Amino acid sequence: MAPKQKGNVDIVAVAKAAKVSPSTVSRTFNHPDLVSPATRKKINRAVQKLGYVRNRAAQMMHGKRSGTIGLVVPTINHAIFAEVIQAFSDAIDQEGFTLLLASHGYDLDREYEMVRKLMEHRVDGVALIGLQHSAATSRLIAQQETPAMAIWNYTEDSELPCVGADNRLAGRMAAEHLxxxxxxxxxxxxxxTRGNDRAQYRLSSALETLQKGGVSVPEDRMSEAPYSVAQAKQAAIRLLSGPARLTALLCGNDVIAQGAVYGAQxxxxxxxxxxxxxxxxxxKGSADIEPGLTTIRIPAETIGTLAGQRxxxxxxxxxxxxxxxxCRLERVVRGTTCSAA
Amino acid sequence: MAPKQKGNVDIVAVAKAAKVSPSTVSRTFNHPDLVSPATRKKINRAVQKLGYVRNRAAQMMHGKRSGTIGLVVPTINHAIFAEVIQAFSDAIDQEGFTLLLASHGYDLDREYEMVRKLMEHRVDGVALIGLQHSAATSRLIAQQETPAMAIWNYTEDSELPCVGADNRLAGRMAAEHLxxxxxxxxxxxxxxTRGNDRAQYRLSSALETLQKGGVSVPEDRMSEAPYSVAQAKQAAIRLLSGPARLTALLCGNDVIAQGAVYGAQxxxxxxxxxxxxxxxxxxKGSADIEPGLTTIRIPAETIGTLAGQRxxxxxxxxxxxxxxxxCRLERVVRGTTCSAA
DNA sequence: AATAGTATTGCAAACGTTTTCATAAATCTT
DNA sequence: AAGATTTATGAAAACGTTTGCAATACTATT
Structure with missing residues (x-):
């Protein structure tokens, strides 16, 4: 059925099969209006028969866009980033772009390596998570004049264009609720919080808000936990079985909060x-656990979609x-908070 | 500091700056042993100064590999695929490849489009989830002679090379446990189960195993739920409040099972x-809910890593x-199953 | 029927690399 | 110290496209 010319089906093979010049074939793809309908039909038949697939790398060499966008995230394996990646991917796909994805495990030096790697592939743009990046990364982006943007965090004075939420506000809202x-x-x-401005902002503003509210949080009421339910559970147990009689726990993200719920229980x-x-x-899932988790909602999907479109x-x-x-934050009060005593 | 030549820093700009020919510059990257240390140093200095970044698209035109691998998944926004994607990405990154990611939302026609799109970018290989794909997809892969593989599902007679688990066995193990x-x-x-061979295999073999065990499952004891805790919860409620007095629920995946737990409660x-x-x-998380979920473990991370390496x-x-x-399946008995009455 | 447009096509250069081949310089033979 | 190797470099062709320009074939005008 498909005769496959030992894998070398290029535009000139198509041209030969359709008995026209390569230029005409190229034009059929890029400026169909400049080609007569009859010729177009011949060419399309040849394309079909030979199974020709455009070679974007070759197009790219003429100043055409590569049609790819790079996205560098701390980690893919994360409810929240997965949601952003999905939405971002769908949005750019809609516009004919393809996603090049890389992760760095919260290591800003590896982030630089990943951005560099993406640039070797001449992505048309590179999107990063958060606003905190190494100087080398910023320099690279500026030097290559590659369009870049930040996702997930918003500040009004950001260097890069950004689509995200105000994480300082998120920390404040959580504190205010308590x-x-x-x-x-x-x-x-x-x-x-190292290399993670989202967490940094949340933490510092939560602390600040509590302070303003007359609540001080000494060292022994703070605990660090990675992104893991199990480890957050342990951290919560440590905190709750300590000398202080805590009546509330403010968690840096929902996964930690979920662990904290189990720890308390x-x-x-x-x-x-x-x-x-x-x-x-x-x-996703925070609404479903029992009792439903009270949280400050960051609209991941909206952010991803908007980021992709913009x-x-x-x-x-x-x-x-x-x-x-x-993007607007929302206080979602479910079943894990109530008034003190 | 970095003088950026209006963005047009190519190999000949470097050559000029280092006062050598472009060939020598190219050689410095690809066969450093063929160029004298002194020259290499000159060139590296020029590269540094101009901020040159290799152009893989241009390399690719000489039969060099593009250095990219395409991965097409049903959805990214899924605990389980996120884990596979992460592991796969890390594994191929290790070998210098970059990931091109696309998702199709369980639509096999869109899967074809995505594969095609990836091939326009001349990926060095394309990995798909599962073994069930449209005829068009298979034809395209064969015709382009692009290396391809299947992840997540294993059968001994698969057309494509594969790394995964035997989903039939998974269904059987779950049924046997009950x-x-x-x-x-x-x-x-x-x-x-449409366009989802993993679910298909699990379901049919579970049914078969139960049958062999003398247990029949009439239509009204079966329910369909999408990948969502909330909707699975509803499905479970429907099933459990029906006429049949069920003592056990076998769920197609852990998310559904988690919803079922809440539904039962x-x-x-x-x-x-x-x-x-x-x-x-x-x-991830199935171990953490209360009570811990009994399940058949499919080692997503191992699968992703192995798939990437192979x-x-x-x-x-x-x-x-x-x-x-x-990859070996494992029965993980936690707290959600016990012997019948 | 001759002229002026206009629609369609082809030629060839260009894009940024790699690589083969040829050449020049340095080193080794004896 | 002359030839024989070896080492280091450069020139040019090639990869698969796109596009400006030139050429040809139509169509419309008078």
Whole structure:
């Protein structure tokens, strides 16, 4: 059926089969209006018969766009990033772009390597998670004049165009919620903040808000946990079985919060009766656990979609005007928080 | 610091800056042993100064590999695929490849489009999830002679090289577990099996095993649920509040199983006291919920890593000998199953 | 029926590399 | 110290496209 010319089906093979010149074949793809319908039909038949597939690398060499966008994330294996990646991928796919994906495991030096690698493939743009990046990365982006953007975090003075949420506000909202409920003895469980501006912002603003509310959080009420339910559970147990009688736990993200819920239950404490727990993120599944997790919702899907749409528009436009989109946060009160005593 | 030649830093710019010919520059990258140390140093300095970044598209035009591998998944936004993608990405990255990722939402026609799109970018190989694909997809792969492999599912007679688990066995193991515990009234909740051979295999072999064990599962004990805790919960409630007095639920994957646990609890049934529940997959988090989910573990990370390693080896080898790897399944008994009454 | 357009096609250069071949310089033979 | 190797470099062709320009074949105008 498909005669496959030992794999070397290129535009000139098609031209030969259709008895026209390569130029005409090329034009049929790129400017069909300049080619007569009859010729077009001949060419399409030849394309069909030979199973020709366009070679974008070769096109690219004429200043055409590669049609790829690079996305560099800390990790793929994460409810929240998975959701962003999916939405971003769908959005750029809609515009004919393909996703080049790389992850760096929260290591900013590896992030640089990944960006470099993507640039070797001449991506039309590179999207990064968060606004904190190594100087080398910024220099590289500037030097190559590759369009770049930040996803997930928003600040009004960001260097890069960005689409995301205000993580400082997220930390504040979580703290305010606990404050409003009358909690004074509050523990914090956060991930390592190095190279993770999202967590950094959340933590510092939560702390600040609590302070302003007259609540101080000494060292022994803070704990660090990686992105893992099991380890967060351990961290919560440590905190809750310590000397301080905590009535609330503020967690850096929903996975940690989920672990904290199990940890509290494990200590024989009822949630929210004995201890209130709030997360940040509203991951898929946070609504489903029992009791439903109270959290500050960050609209991952919306962010991914918007980021994809804006970025492709940015890339294809001539003007290249900066954009900064702040996505609204939402306090989602479910079953893991209630007023203190 | 970096003078950036209006973005047109190519190999001849470097050559000019280092006062050598472009050939020598090229050689410095590809066959450094053929160029004198002194010259190499000059060239590296020029590269540094101009911020030159290799152009793989241009290399590719000389029969060099593109250095990219395409991965087409049903969806990224899925605990289980996210884990595979991460592991696969890391494994191929190790070998210098970059990941081109696309998703099709369980639509085999869209899968074809995605494969085609990846081939336009001349990926060095394309990995697909599962063994069931449209005829068009298979034809395209054969015609283009692009190395291809299947991830996640294993059968000994697969057309494509594959790394995965035997999903038939998974279904059987889950059914056997319930049978061994003495359950006779068993309900099934599975996702839509169209275009999803993993679910198909699991379902049919579970059904078959139950049958052999003398347990029949009439239509009204089967329910369909998409990949969503909330909807699985509803499906479980429907099943458990029906006329049949079910003592066990066999779920097509862990997300559904988790929903089923909540559904059972919602019906006032204790798990596993009143109803046993088993899932398939052992997703991240399945161990953490309360009670821990009994499941058939499919080692996603191992599969992803192995797939990446084997595929890159396959691609870079001359011989191209087929490979088929079956990853071991494991029955993980946690807290959601116990013997019938 | 001759002229001026217009629609369609082909030629050839260009894109940024790699690689074969040829050449020049350095080193080794004896 | 002359030839024989070996080492280091450069020139040019090739890869698969796109596109500006030139050429040809139509069509419309008078």
């Amino acid at each position: 404050l409003e409920l009358g909690h004074r003895d509050i523990g914090l469980i956060f991930p390592d 494990n200590c024989g404490l009822r949630v929210p009766g004995d201890v209130s727990i709030i997360g940040i993120g509203d991951f 970025f492709t528009a940015y890339i294809t436009s001539e003007t290249r005007e900066q954009f900064r989109l702040r | 049978l061994e515990l003495g359950h006779r009234d068993i309900g099934l909740i599975f996702p839509d 919602n019906c006032g049934l204790r798990v596993p006291g009143d109803v046993s529940i088993i899932g398939i997959g052992d997703f 595929f890159t080896a396959y691609i870079t080898s001359e011989t191209r000998e087929q490979f088929r790897l079956r």
